[in-house]
Amino acid sequence: MKNCLLMLALFGPAAQAWAIDMNSFKGTPIAQLAADEKKAFHTALVQVLNQVPDRSSVDWKAPRTKLASRITPVKSFDEGQLRCRETLIEANAQNGQHHGTHVFCRNVKGEWHFRKPVAKPGAKK
Secondary structure, three states, rough: OOOOEEOOHHHOOOOOOOOOHHHOOOOOOHHHHHOOHHHHHHHHHHHHHOOOOOOOOOOEEEOOEEEEEEEEEEEEEEEOEEEEEEEEEEEEOEEEEEEEEEEEEEOOOOOEEEEEEEOOOOOOO
């Protein structure tokens, strides 16, 4: 499944309710996507979090905007009753790049939410 093109985002089943706050990508190329493309990216991200094994990457391209991204779950872990996944998201567009590691946790309803960005080694808290 390494580096596979995620067509499930466009043709697969609908994502869960709009659980992941896409406003967390403010200031990144992902925030520049049209509303329907944000929804498709959200769907792809949820499907990756639900189905893709750790250290496997999935590529996703916006249908109209010139944005290419790669979503890579790095590691899975439990935090209390929540199932969490540390995930690298890389997005490249004409107007910028985003390379960030984010932690998403799934609640008891099965909805994924941002926990917080992962601190970089040596970064002050």
